Amino acid sequence: MSVLANLLDGFSHALSLQNLLLGLLGVTVGTLVGVLPGLGPATTIALLLPLTLVFDPIGAFVMFAGIYYGGMYGGSTTAILLNIPGETASIPTTLEGYPMARRGRAGAALATAAIGSFVAGTISTVVITFLAPGMSAIAKSIQPAEYFSIMVLAFVTVTSLMGDSVVRGMSSLFLGLAIGLVGIDQMTGQPRLAFGVPELYEGLPVVALAVGLFAVAEAVSTAAQRHQGTPPKVEVSGRVGMSRDDWRRSWKPWLRGTAFGLPIGSLPAGGAELPTFLSYNVEKRLNPDEFGKGAIEGVAGPEAANNAAFSGVLVPLLTLGIPTSATASMLLIAFQIYNVQPGPQLFDQQPTLVWTLIASLYIGNVMLLVLNLPLIRLWVKLLSVPAALLTAAILTFATLGVYATGQSVFEILVAYGFGLVGFVMRRARYPVAPLILGAVLGPLMEVQFRRALAFSEGDPSVFFTRPVSLAILVVAAACLAGPVILRRKGRIALPEAID
Amino acid sequence: MRITAAVVALAVTVTGCAVGESTGPGDGYPSKALTIMAPGSPGGGWDTRARGIAGALSQCDITDVKSTVVNVPGAGGTIGLAQFAKSKGDPYQLMVMDSATMLGGIVNNHSPVDLTTLTPIAGLSKGPSAIVVPKGAPYKDLKALLAALRKDPHGVKWTGGSLGAPGHMTVAGLAKGEGVDPKDINFVPTAGGGESMNLLLSGAATAGVDTVAELRAQLRAGELRALAVDGDQRIEGVDAPTLKELGLADKSIATMAGVLAPAGLSEEQQQDVISMIDKMRRTTCWQQVLKQNNWVDAWTPGEAFEQVLTQQRGQITTILGELGLGK
Numbered sequence: 001m002s003v004l005a006n007l008l009d010g011f012s013h014a015l016s017l018q019n020l021l022l023g024l025l026g027v028t029v030g031t032l033v034g035v036l037p038g039l040g041p042a043t044t045i046a047l048l049l050p051l052t053l054v055f056d057p058i059g060a061f062v063m064f065a066g067i068y069y070g071g072m073y074g075g076s077t078t079a080i081l082l083n084i085p086g087e088t089a090s091i092p093t094t095l096e097g098y099p100m101a102r103r104g105r106a107g108a109a110l111a112t113a114a115i116g117s118f119v120a121g122t123i124s125t126v127v128i129t130f131l132a133p134g135m136s137a138i139a140k141s142i143q144p145a146e147y148f149s150i151m152v153l154a155f156v157t158v159t160s161l162m163g164d165s166v167v168r169g170m171s172s173l174f175l176g177l178a179i180g181l182v183g184i185d186q187m188t189g190q191p192r193l194a195f196g197v198p199e200l201y202e203g204l205p206v207v208a209l210a211v212g213l214f215a216v217a218e219a220v221s222t223a224a225q226r227h228q229g230t231p232p233k234v235e236v237s238g239r240v241g242m243s244r245d246d247w248r249r250s251w252k253p254w255l256r257g258t259a260f261g262l263p264i265g266s267l268p269a270g271g272a273e274l275p276t277f278l279s280y281n282v283e284k285r286l287n288p289d290e291f292g293k294g295a296i297e298g299v300a301g302p303e304a305a306n307n308a309a310f311s312g313v314l315v316p317l318l319t320l321g322i323p324t325s326a327t328a329s330m331l332l333i334a335f336q337i338y339n340v341q342p343g344p345q346l347f348d349q350q351p352t353l354v355w356t357l358i359a360s361l362y363i364g365n366v367m368l369l370v371l372n373l374p375l376i377r378l379w380v381k382l383l384s385v386p387a388a389l390l391t392a393a394i395l396t397f398a399t400l401g402v403y404a405t406g407q408s409v410f411e412i413l414v415a416y417g418f419g420l421v422g423f424v425m426r427r428a429r430y431p432v433a434p435l436i437l438g439a440v441l442g443p444l445m446e447v448q449f450r451r452a453l454a455f456s457e458g459d460p461s462v463f464f465t466r467p468v469s470l471a472i473l474v475v476a477a478a479c480l481a482g483p484v485i486l487r488r489k490g491r492i493a494l495p496e497a498i499d
Numbered sequence: 500m501r502i503t504a505a506v507v508a509l510a511v512t513v514t515g516c517a518v519g520e521s522t523g524p525g526d527g528y529p530s531k532a533l534t535i536m537a538p539g540s541p542g543g544g545w546d547t548r549a550r551g552i553a554g555a556l557s558q559c560d561i562t563d564v565k566s567t568v569v570n571v572p573g574a575g576g577t578i579g580l581a582q583f584a585k586s587k588g589d590p591y592q593l594m595v596m597d598s599a600t601m602l603g604g605i606v607n608n609h610s611p612v613d614l615t616t617l618t619p620i621a622g623l624s625k626g627p628s629a630i631v632v633p634k635g636a637p638y639k640d641l642k643a644l645l646a647a648l649r650k651d652p653h654g655v656k657w658t659g660g661s662l663g664a665p666g667h668m669t670v671a672g673l674a675k676g677e678g679v680d681p682k683d684i685n686f687v688p689t690a691g692g693g694e695s696m697n698l699l700l701s702g703a704a705t706a707g708v709d710t711v712a713e714l715r716a717q718l719r720a721g722e723l724r725a726l727a728v729d730g731d732q733r734i735e736g737v738d739a740p741t742l743k744e745l746g747l748a749d750k751s752i753a754t755m756a757g758v759l760a761p762a763g764l765s766e767e768q769q770q771d772v773i774s775m776i777d778k779m780r781r782t783t784c785w786q787q788v789l790k791q792n793n794w795v796d797a798w799t800p801g802e803a804f805e806q807v808l809t810q811q812r813g814q815i816t817t818i819l820g821e822l823g824l825g826k
Contacts, residue, residue, distance in 0.1 A: 140697070140700045140701055141701050141702075142697075142701060143698075143701045143702070143703040144698075144703060184574075184607070184608070186661070186662065186688055186690070187662070187687075187688060188662070189607055189662045189663060189824045196609075198573070198574045198577065198578055198581070198608060198610070199573060199574070199578065201573070201574040201575075201608055202572075202573055202574060268693060268694070268696070268697035268700075269694055269697055316693075316697075320696065320697075320700065320717075321696075321716040321717070322693040322696050322697060323693055324693060333547075333791075336791055336792075337791055341715065341716045341719075342716065343715075343716025343717060343719070343720055344716065344717065344720035344722060345716070345719065345720050346716075407570065407571070408571075408573070451687050451698075451703075454656065454685060454687045455656050455687065455698075455703045455704065457653050457654065457685070
């Protein structure tokens with residue numbers, strides 16, 4: 001059977017009334033757990049695994065696909081409205097989403113996130129439908145050297161996050177890199193910067209760190225401004241959704257975000273963190289003016305990248321049997337309950353199940369939009385709560401969320417500690433984004449670098465002799481040198497213009 | 500996570516399940532709610548085990564009392580372990596663990612808790628591992644691979660699991676058998692099966708050690724080739740000799756998953772817990788859990804489990820010392 005016939009067959013299994021309702025239920029539950037602190041999609045699916053004993057596999061997968069998409073979108077809702085990123089991949093969304101909300105544009109931010117997720121999810125699913133086997137063949141051949149080069153590219157684009165002072169930006173980045181070092185070194189087993197505290201052996205929890213730097217620091221800042229008059233109330237101006245201008249500014253970031261998210265997400269060690277940060281950096285480079293004050297591109301791009309990456313995760317899961325996220329490992333367990341072993345032979349052995357799962361992804365995507373667009377009106381109302389109350393609510397919510405994810409008081413201390421750090425940095429006009437990028441991507445880059453060297457027995461030429469790695473490094477070098485060369489040309493051209 | 504476990508238990512009860520051998524609730528232990536600690540995060544191996552036990556206890560009618568799973572992740576399970584060790588003399592606190600994984604975690608994380616001071620309940624299951632190479636590799640059998648290792652210790656690049664995990668110890672044991680200093684092996688640790696699988700499939704790694712459960716799909720598809728399996732029994736569907744057949748049985752440490760209770764239980768209390776777990780493991784519910792997770796039953800109650808722990812503690816401390824870990 002051809003791909004299309006297979007897919008139609010998949011739809012014929014997935015499109016029953018029961019399955020559509022299960023899909024809607026999944027999206028609703030997913031959105032709820034995404035919005036509520038501490039219960040991510042992975043835990044939710046873990047909780048609902050026993051339901052697989054009741055439903056046929058198809059029903060269960062339609063529902064799980066709904067939870068998957070709903071959870072992701074719910075996470076960006078808190079990031080935009082409350083400055084609380086529920087997971088690492090929604091950190092870039094907070095950077096522009098929350099300022100947008102403070103300017104009364106929460107509706108547009110939520111809409112671009114929802115529609116961007118839908119667009120990215122749909123494109124990614126279409127691509128997976130037709131190219132999954134080919135993608136997995138490429139993904140399989142990617143080695144640590146290539147992963148390292150992709151990380152280099154991400155760090156090169158970080159210059160766009162530096163703000164107006166390179167020194168401040170670099171200090172923030174290096175502080176983040178140092179934070180990323182904390183814990184037991186994976187390659188040698190030596191504790192680094194842990195000072196004998198066992199809680200630090202697994203590193204500083206990144207979500208607690210981000211919640212501290214964003215939500216807690218914001219609350220402290222608001223409290224500190226008490227004597228400078230009441231902060232301006234958030235006005236929800238004009239229409240709730242996206243204006244024509246918002247559409248014009250969003251569609252390119254959606255596509256670019258998808259272009260980052262899908263390929264990187266489909267790599268066996270890709271994940272969603274790298275593409276979301278990469279997308280944010282690139283969007284900021286392309287439109288530097290409004291960033292930091294609430295640019296819609298900064299929400300549209302990362303949200304699309306996030307959703308595309310999560311769809312990409314299915315490629316290694318289905319074709320190689322490799323789960324690359326917590327949610328994916330839950331799906332893997334669900335497969336195994338039905339005695340299905342994802343791997344190279346899955347498409348041949350269980351075609352109906354695979355194509356039904358892919359069809360249910362399409363359904364999940366549509367359901368997400370159906371459910372969430374009307375909800376935006378409701379969410380936006382939250383912002384008319386007086387600042388004092390909202391601040392208190394954010395603190396409560398942030399504390400609950402951090403405690404619920406790790407169930408440890410230590411993580412709350414981390415969040416509050418970094419809340420103070422974030423407050424001081426804000427006062428001294430240090431940008432926070434490079435810090436968080438360093439803390440998230442630094443450890444990933446280090447481990448790939450050292451693995452690549454271990455496999456090449458210490459020969460650093462491995463980064464240049466593997467063609468894909470070399471190509472990515474050349475692009476990175478161009479990104480770094482390009483603006484300098486252009487500026488120099490500009491400088492030469494300038495006097496002539498004056499004459 | 501208390502709510503979580505309750506919901507799981509509820510969902511499981513509602514959905515129902517074939518009832519296995521059951522004595523029903525009644526005399527003595529357990530007369531109040533049980534707490535089962537998983538010293539890892541939700542969704543991980545220890546968590547799956549703890550929830551499997553809690554599910555089987557209520558679902559297959561071993562007891563009427565509630566079993567709650569508590570997750571205390573961190574530092575290779577030693578954060579949970581340290582907390583667990585404090586509830587001395589309480590037979591209603593149980594903890595799931597893996598012998599080699601946890602003993603290794605204790606050494607690596609400098610944990611002061613000695614596993615053998617806790618009350619051993621039972622070893623429950625094993626998850627066999629295999630030594631594999633990518634399909635194009637020139638090594639016909641384990642002998643050929645080990646010969647290459649002897650010739651150029653650094654040229655054979657191993658992967659599989661984290662530093663000091665059972666896979667790493669197996670590689671160290673094999674190297675030592677070939678007269679190679681364990682410190683000279685080129686072992687690239689990963690956070691989990693998925694990552695090491697990628698390193699094997701992309702051709703970056705020469706060989707890997709992982710659980711058969713994680714390798715099975717690629718073995719079946721012919722992408723990987725198994726050279727040997729650990730333990731003393733061949734594995735169905737895996738075309739490879741056991742380490743025992745190859746005369747290398749003493750080189751690997753087969754981790755055994757089991758249950759512990761806190762220190763200070765009377766012999767009678769210990770027997771109560773053992774007989775409850777014994778009833779649990781005979782249920783169809785538990786058999787189902789074993790099958791789903793590719794675990795093999797390895798019932799080793801009380802004393803015998805303590806012996807496994809004591810013996811492995813010695814082996815592991817030696818091997819990890821030779822690897823330069825835990826310093």
